[in-house]
Amino acid sequence: MPTDVEEWKSEVYGQEIRDHLMEFAEEGWESIPDDEHDAWFERFKWWGLYHQRAGQESYFMMRIGTPNGVLEPGQLEVVGEVADEYARGPAENPEFGAAYADFTTRQSIQLHWIRLEDVPEVFDKLESNGLTTQQACGDSWRNIVGCPVAGKDANEVVDALPVAENLNETFKGDEDHSNLPRKWKVSVTGCREGCGQGDINDLALEPAEKNGRMGFNVRVGGGLARNEPRLARGLDVFVEPDQAEAVSGGLSALFREYGDRENRYNARMKFLVDEWGAQEVRETLQEEFVDFELERAGEDLRDQYTYNAGTGPAAGSHDHADGAAADGGVAAQYPGGDHDHIGVHPQGDDNFYVGLNVMVGRMGAADCLELAELADDYGSGEVRLTQRQNVIVTDVPESELDAFLAEPLLDDYAPDPSPFERGSIACTGTEFCSLSIVETKNRQVRFARWLKGNVDLPDGIEEFHIHLSGCTASCAQPQIADVSLRGMKTRKNGEAVEALDIGLGGGLGEEPRFADWVAQRVPADEVPGAIENLLANFAEVREDGESFREFVENRDEETLAELIEPEETSYTDPYMHNTKLTWYPYAEEDDMDDGPAPVASDDYPVESDD
Amino acid sequence: MTAPLRVLDDGAWLSVSDSRAVGVGELWRLSGFCECEQADFVVEGFTGTGVDGRTVEVRAYGTCIVCNEEGPTDWLPVGRLVDTDTPRRTDGERGVFHKLANSAPAAGAGSRGVTRQPATRSGSSENL
Ligand code: HEM
Ligand code: SF4
Ligand SMILES: [Zn+2]
Numbered sequence: 001m002p003t004d005v006e007e008w009k010s011e012v013y014g015q016e017i018r019d020h021l022m023e024f025a026e027e028g029w030e031s032i033p034d035d036e037h038d039a040w041f042e043r044f045k046w047w048g049l050y051h052q053r054a055g056q057e058s059y060f061m062m063r064i065g066t067p068n069g070v071l072e073p074g075q076l077e078v079v080g081e082v083a084d085e086y087a088r089g090p091a092e093n094p095e096f097g098a099a100y101a102d103f104t105t106r107q108s109i110q111l112h113w114i115r116l117e118d119v120p121e122v123f124d125k126l127e128s129n130g131l132t133t134q135q136a137c138g139d140s141w142r143n144i145v146g147c148p149v150a151g152k153d154a155n156e157v158v159d160a161l162p163v164a165e166n167l168n169e170t171f172k173g174d175e176d177h178s179n180l181p182r183k184w185k186v187s188v189t190g191c192r193e194g195c196g197q198g199d200i201n202d203l204a205l206e207p208a209e210k211n212g213r214m215g216f217n218v219r220v221g222g223g224l225a226r227n228e229p230r231l232a233r234g235l236d237v238f239v240e241p242d243q244a245e246a247v248s249g250g251l252s253a254l255f256r257e258y259g260d261r262e263n264r265y266n267a268r269m270k271f272l273v274d275e276w277g278a279q280e281v282r283e284t285l286q287e288e289f290v291d292f293e294l295e296r297a298g299e300d301l302r303d304q305y306t307y308n309a310g311t312g313p314a315a316g317s318h319d320h321a322d323g324a325a326a327d328g329g330v331a332a333q334y335p336g337g338d339h340d341h342i343g344v345h346p347q348g349d350d351n352f353y354v355g356l357n358v359m360v361g362r363m364g365a366a367d368c369l370e371l372a373e374l375a376d377d378y379g380s381g382e383v384r385l386t387q388r389q390n391v392i393v394t395d396v397p398e399s400e401l402d403a404f405l406a407e408p409l410l411d412d413y414a415p416d417p418s419p420f421e422r423g424s425i426a427c428t429g430t431e432f433c434s435l436s437i438v439e440t441k442n443r444q445v446r447f448a449r450w451l452k453g454n455v456d457l458p459d460g461i462e463e464f465h466i467h468l469s470g471c472t473a474s475c476a477q478p479q480i481a482d483v484s485l486r487g488m489k490t491r492k493n494g495e496a497v498e499a500l501d502i503g504l505g506g507g508l509g510e511e512p513r514f515a516d517w518v519a520q521r522v523p524a525d526e527v528p529g530a531i532e533n534l535l536a537n538f539a540e541v542r543e544d545g546e547s548f549r550e551f552v553e554n555r556d557e558e559t560l561a562e563l564i565e566p567e568e569t570s571y572t573d574p575y576m577h578n579t580k581l582t583w584y585p586y587a588e589e590d591d592m593d594d595g596p597a598p599v600a601s602d603d604y605p606v607e608s609d610d
Numbered sequence: 611m612t613a614p615l616r617v618l619d620d621g622a623w624l625s626v627s628d629s630r631a632v633g634v635g636e637l638w639r640l641s642g643f644c645e646c647e648q649a650d651f652v653v654e655g656f657t658g659t660g661v662d663g664r665t666v667e668v669r670a671y672g673t674c675i676v677c678n679e680e681g682p683t684d685w686l687p688v689g690r691l692v693d694t695d696t697p698r699r700t701d702g703e704r705g706v707f708h709k710l711a712n713s714a715p716a717a718g719a720g721s722r723g724v725t726r727q728p729a730t731r732s733g734s735s736e737n738l
Contacts, residue, residue, distance in 0.1 A: 004616055037628040038616055054623065054630045226620075264620070265657070430635070434622035437635045437654065471634075472654065473620065489637050489652045490675050496637050521675055580635035 006261045008039040009139065014178035017043045025119045028601025029058045032116075046140065046178075048133025049119070052112065053434040055583030058598035059089065061432055062114040063136035064126065065143035066385060067168040068150055068161055068188070069107030073381025078129040079109055080368030086122050087365070089113030090596045091587045093431070095442045099365040103358055105425060105477050106185070107385045108136060108143045112432050117601050134172055139180050141171045141252065145201070147191040148341055148386040152394055154348040157301065158207045158214045160190025163244045170245055177252050181259030182267035184252055185223070188216070188244070193339065194305030197387055199512050200224050200477065202269040203251055204232045205244055210298030215240040217297045218247060220281060221273030224474035229514045230270040233278045235285070238298040250289030254281065257288075302510055306339045308388075308465065308480045309509025310549035339463065340388050342422055343415050344401060351379075352401055353394045356410065357417035359448065360426040360441045361389025370409050378404040387477075389425055419464045420451040425477065429470035429487070430579040431586075436470035438487035438498040438524065439575035439585050444468045447528055450571040455532045458539035461548055466531070468500070479506045482548050483531060484515040489578075490523055497576045498524045504560055505552040518557050522566040525576060529567030537563040613691055613707070615666060621655030624668055624688065626707040632656075632668065632688050637675070640686070644679035651675075657682055664691045666707065 002010075012020065021044060024032050032040055041051040050061040064079065071079070083101045089112065092098045102110040114122065126132060135141055147153065150161040167186060171177050177184075188205045189196030198204025198219055205216035216239050222232030239247045260266040273281060286294050341355035356371075363371070371391065375383050380395035391413070396404055405415060414421070424447070427433070429440025447466065457464055467481035478484035484503030489496055500522055503515030522530055541563070542551050552560060579585035583595025613627040624632040634653045643649040651672050658669040667685040674680075689709045 004614075005618075035614075035628050038614075038618060038625050042618070054633050057630075434619050434630075434633060435655075437652065488673070488675075489635070491637075491650065520678060578636070580633065 002261055003264060004038070005042055005139075005264060008042055009179050011039075012043060014046060014140070014175060015173060017046050021047055021049075022120055025116050029116050029598060030601060043138075046135060046138035048136035049114070049116075050137050052432045053430075053436075053580075055592050055595045056113075056432065056597050058116065059112070060114040060116065060119075061428075062087075062111045062119075062122065062133055063104075064109040064111070064131055064133050065136040065172075066108060066131070067144050068146040068164045069148045069385035069387075070161075071383045071385065072130060073376065074372075075129055075131055076368055076375065076383045077372035078125060078131060079111075080365050080372055082122055082125055083111055083368060084365035086115070086118045087111040087113050089584075090599075091584050093442065094586050095445050096362050097364050100362050101365065101368055102428070103361040103363065103385045103389050103391060105361075105387050105389060105427075105475060106143055107145050107148065107387055109385070110428070115599070115601075132172075135178070137183075139182050140178050140184060141167075141180075142183055142185050144168050144186045144188060145196060145387060146188045147193070147195040148384045148392055149195075149345075149347075149353055149394070150190055152347040152349075152353055153191050154346060155192060156190045156348070157192055157209075158190035158216065158241065160188050160196075160205075160207075163190075163205065163216075163241050164188040166245055167248055171249065171252065177249065177256065180252065180256050181261045182264065182269075184255060184269070186248065192301050192304045193307045194302065194309075194508060195307040195341070195387065197307065197477075197480075197508060198222065199231045199508055200229075200480070201232060202255070203248060205239070205248070206300060206302070208238055208298035208300045210238045210295065213240060213298075215298065216244060217300050218251075220251060220278070221268075221270040223268055223270045224477060224479055224514075225268075225472065226265070226474075227472050228270070229474070229479050230274070231512055231514075233273055234297060235278050235282045236297045237282060237285075238295040243292075246290055246292070247285070247294070250285050251281075253289050254285055258284070305509045307508060308477075309339070309512075310465070310482055310507035310547070340390070340422065341386050341392055342390060342417065344405070347394070351395045351397055353384075353392050354396055354401070354404065354415055355386070355390055355392045356413040356415055357422050358390050358413055359421060360424055360444050362441060363391075363413070367409065367412070371413070374404065374407055374409060418448075418452040419457055419462060420448045420455070420466070423463060423465040423482070424448045425465070425467040425481070427469045427473075427475035429468075430582075431584070433470060435473055436487060436580060437489060438470050438500065439579045440468050440470045440476070440487070442586070443524060443573065443575055446571070446573065447531075450528045450569075451531060454528075454570070455535060458535060458542070460545070464548070478503060479514040480508050480512070481506055481515070483534070484517070485527065486517075488521045490521040492523045492576075496578060498573075498579065500524055500527050502527070502530060502564060505549070507549050513553075516557055516560075518560045519564045519566070522564075523576070525571060525573040526566035526568055528571040529569040530564050532569065533565035533567060534563055537565070615659045615661065617656040617659050617668070621657060621671065624656055624659055624666075626666060626689070626691075629707070631666070631707050631709065634670075638670075638686075640674075640683065643683055644674045644677050646674055646676045646679075649674040649676065649679070651683070660685065661691065662687075665689075666691060 187196040187198040187201040204219040208217040218237040219232035384392040426444035465481040467478040468485040469476040470487040490499035502519040506515030582590035640649040
């Protein structure tokens with residue numbers, strides 16, 4: 001029996017949702033029939049609108065898909081303006097203020113507290129500036145991700161950006177691919193570092209060479225969610241850039257036809273690949289979905305991947321910025337960053353790109369506006385988003401670098417952040433998300449602040465990634481960090497408190513691996529102490545030159561569990577209570593019933609002019 | 611007329627008549643889930659819903675924080691349908707669903723634990 005969601009999709013889905021959405025917006029929140037809420041909210045996702053969690057009814061998260069993370073000149077300003085005007089909720093966030101934008105791990109942008117009634121104006125504004133929310137959520141082609149410096153990287157091996165852009169233009173809005181069994185996440189990588197993170201996407205195009213021709217090897221069925229993480233599996237297919245569309249479309253059609261529409265848990269491509277094996281996927285693709293002979297895989301570059309690989313900058317390794325440090329220029333003042341794009345790096349032309357750290361991916365609306373202006377003043381106006389929730393200002397001429405780096409905004413969004421700030425990623429969590437178990441972003445900011453002030457990294461360790469996800473959906477990609485954190489509950493002195501499972505051993509790279517969950521349910525206020533102790537134990541026990549990832553891989557779970565030693569410290573955590581049971585975790589009066597939702601359409605929190 | 615029951619958003623919450631009735635992220639006391647006399651169970655997701663008479667039930671996925679046992683539960687009662695002839699909420703009220711105390715099989719729910727027969731799922735739709 002098809003699920004209700006499939007029934008709703010078979011009635012109205014894709015483009016046509018828009019007319020209904022606009023009509024509801026014109027007439028107001030109350031015009032959505034009471035007995036059709038579930039159906040419409042499911043459909044609205046296709047247009048990037050996700051109903052916020054219980055206690056926040058009538059408010060939406062709005063996701064803007066920025067293909068390959070590229071914000072063209074002027075677009076960040078638009079995002080800042082929309083955030084400022086429409087993403088103001090009924091309460092402030094104590095770390096981030098009243099209006100902000102989130103840069104996500106899939107190089108997209110999320111705004112919160114959006115009112116249905118504002119959607120037509122917001123869409124107008126976004127679309128007249130080349131931005132869209134279309135297919136940002138829902139069961140179809142999601143935002144396409146890739147190396148955030150594609151087209152700028154001096155050492156890119158395949159010109160991937162035009163391929164990603166073409167896939168975006170072709171499959172966004174294509175009726176044949178607009179109603180898939182489930183989300184379809186695509187990654188296109190052309191660089192040697194693997195920053196497209198193809199391994200954790202439904203479809204991955206990864207750089208490869210075949211008989212002197214450059215193109216992509218094709219992988220399918222990666223993903224992190226639901227305690228069932230999978231690495232994408234090689235299809236033994238090589239495509240040249242101009243075949244990428246046909247093969248990607250063929251695989252999307254294969255998923256459309258054979259994906260499970262009866263059980264949404266089982267619907268992802270990763271489970272189809274589990275069931276069939278890569279060989280059968282390849283055969284079916286060849287027989288039913290492409291009309292030319294597929295080539296066998298070419299030689300890949302996976303042994304050079306460094307992105308989220310937990311490896312320090314290895315001697316002689318290639319990177320986006322080869323030669324940067326050698327020329328003794330300003331880039332040399334910002335060593336490292338080859339793996340996460342933070343810092344100053346030469347582009348393939350004579351310009352530079354500057355990667356700035358955005359704590360947990362969240363930037364205040366005013367800061368977005370200011371950064372847009374700086375990008376305009378010092379660069380081309382283009383800004384790019386990374387899968388580590390950070391931003392890159394591209395096209396800065398060497399002569400402008402010093403002035404740009406001296407801008408006060410860069411005190412808050414640093415090109416040379418402390419390793420703990422640099423390594424932090426956090427998902428949405430109980431602030432807005434219905435699946436969450438714990439508060440995430442503000443907590444991760446506090447963790448990083450405390451670690452920065454109290455813990456030194458052992459010798460030779462320059463990067464340290466801590467990723468915090470509020471539940472097993474794994475939006476913060478916890479399983480590929482040095483320290484993996486995911487939301488749980490426990491009791492402390494009899495009281496239910498927010499807790500985190502701690503995982504170790506994850507990372508992408510040549511030999512990608514997902515973390516093992518080594519310590520269960522550490523009360524959240526003891527997690528910074530646990531990390532401090534783990535690092536101290538690592539420094540003491542490690543063999544000469546062992547990287548953190550090697551150290552973890554060389555020891556069994558039991559040994560590692562003993563090295564974690566959770567402990568209360570001077571760190572304090574204001575979110576230990578059950579934040580999911582509040583209407584908003586940071587509100588003064590935070591009871592579920594104290595919230596303003598649902599807000600009637602004529603009851604805007606209008607600012608008074610007097 | 612019956613109230614539609616659905617599990618939505620990847621198991622994040624139970625919808626009763628298009629209203630959010632029960633969500634994940636809480637601790638429930640259960641018997642029969644694990645070796646513990648009473649499991650202290652973190653609800654991480656719902657995998658199905660149904661009704662037994664007027665009792666709304668769910669199957670949940672989660673972990674007992676006492677003994678570490680992790681997995682799916684059997685059917686658990688979470689509330690009662692009342693007045694199903696006027697199944698739609700009005701004025702934002704949930705007209706049809708009365709949550710059990712603490713929105714969950716409450717402490718001491720013993721006999722309502724997880725070992726009972728699966729509910730018949732008349733008039734409901736399971737929707738994952
Ligand atoms: C309203 C808040 C959100 C909700 C309700 C939500 C929901 C989900 C769900 C249900 C999944 C699991 C889907 C599956 O089965 O694969 C998921 C996965 C994911 N989401 Fe979110 N999400 C939210 C916010 C975010 C944010 C803020 C980000 C980025 C920072 C994000 C990026 C991702 C990623 C990267 C995954 C991993 C999927 C995979 O690799 O398989 N989501 N999200
Ligand atoms: S990981 Fe879980 S809690 Fe965090 S945003 Fe994703 S679904 Fe929500
Ligand atoms: Zn790259």
